[in-house]
Amino acid sequence: MGYQSVLRPGLFSGQVIIVTGGGSGIGRCTAHELAALGARVALVGRKAEKVQAVKAEIEEDGGVASAHVCDIREEAAVKAMVAAVIAEHGRLDGVVNNAGGQFAAPLTGISQKGWETVVRTNLTGGFLIAREAYTQALAKTGGAIVNIVADMWGGMPGMGHSGAARAGMVNFTQTAAVEWAPSGVRVNAVAPGWIASSGMDNYPDTMKSWIRGLADAVPLKRMGTEAEVSAAICFLLSPAAAFISGDCLRIDGAASQGGRVWPMPKAKNNAPFNGFHRAVTPRVLGDG
Template identity: 55%
Template sequence: MHYRSIFRNDLFSGQTYLVTGGGTGIGRAVAHELASLGAHVVLAARTEENLIKTATEIREAGGAASHVVCNIREEEQVAALFERVLAERGALHGLVNNAGGQFVSPAETISLKGWRAVVETNLTGTFLMCRVAFNRHMEAHGGAIVNMLIEMWRGFPGMAHSAAARAGIENLTKTLAVEWARAGVRVNAVAPGLIASSGLDRYPEAVRPMIEQNVRDIPLKRMGTEAEVSAAIVFLLSPAAAFITGESIRIDGGGSLWRKTWEVAEHGNAPAEYSGYLEEKKLVDS
């Protein structure tokens, strides 16, 4: 299995990149692409089976990859991850904070446990990875970080927990871009829309009609691909983006410009109309 990248083959030759959630989906595509461009890719996630599979694929294709099991919500595990990567590789040139997760639910039925799990994985996990990467290596050596968002610009009904967390990541990205510019660290983000990825397989069958409707509502009339997200991430890591920091690239086929994400049932519960002239009108009529 060889990955065909749009970028030149030796773009990241001799460099090391860390990709969280690198065993499946978009993270797997990013890992394959970086390795195809000469990088040694370190894959991190909670499930070792997927990490081993992807690392093996990369090595069989002639690339270089290793893996570390890590739960990014756990501060001690994140610290140990960077300890190992720097001990084995000696440097870290870039970090892709791809790991995350969510589930479909109306806001009123999200439990506190479920809320905390999603927010801690997406927002807190991203913060921990960024902070340790900076403190352990990038403050002294520079580097590039790419964070993962979703298409949440007008809210995301059905995923209030993830939308809130990702909005926090977007602001965190801008904040870190300013604070860490002094160290030559660039921090950007990508915001995929509806992507044909293995992550879709986790959603229940009842969600399928909504996904199909969302595809019809995307101006380009199709889902995106994992490779299209990966290419944007690789661009942000590359020297071509040397003057880009604090930005969020939307990869959504125009979906954020116009898309229905939540069907509102017919109802008669709208608040009563308000007119500032109502009393004045009554006085005139009388």
């Protein structure tokens, strides 16, 4: 069984789409869905073994992918990577700006180096990828960019460096949407809330009980799936979103809409969507 996308088969046939952070989590899932819909996916990550593994998965499922090692925080490396993708595939039609990372710490526990590292990863790197995709290809042909941010409305206690960077990425999305619109380039963002993804296993053991309780803070009373985020990304890349640009779609089960102070009864009729045939439940959630 292959990827069970809700979108029509062949939707992205002939298109080339970069997915940064494509070696795991939401990036891996999105790469699989795009490939299942006919795209040639350029997987980008810092660890060769991870992007190569996803490339092998996609090819085993009948899709087309290439693997590219790149530190998105380094300008020269980003320029070279985008040029290599275009040279290998002959074109570029879209970007999923998914790569990111952070560590848990209160503001007083974040050094300047730690702050700048997270900001470079979650803001500067995304800017560099988008700028190079635009200047090297999309400015001539048009296309779409989707930036992956986070549910940082109302602050992001415990991860203030990431919250600040993600908020900056939303503003960058809005600016780029205006500046690049005359070239036929749409720029949007999606803000995942608490998604059951492999990234949850990267946090320390002291956070496990907190992570397991996150679903209780969501009005829908569950976590989201990687496939629910991927579906939104693929929609925003598609022709159906041709008049949507400069927006940020929250994928969080209404968690950012005030549910923390509103008394919430037990939820019902809230079955998740999971079309990703290779999805793996994070260990921290108790399945493995």
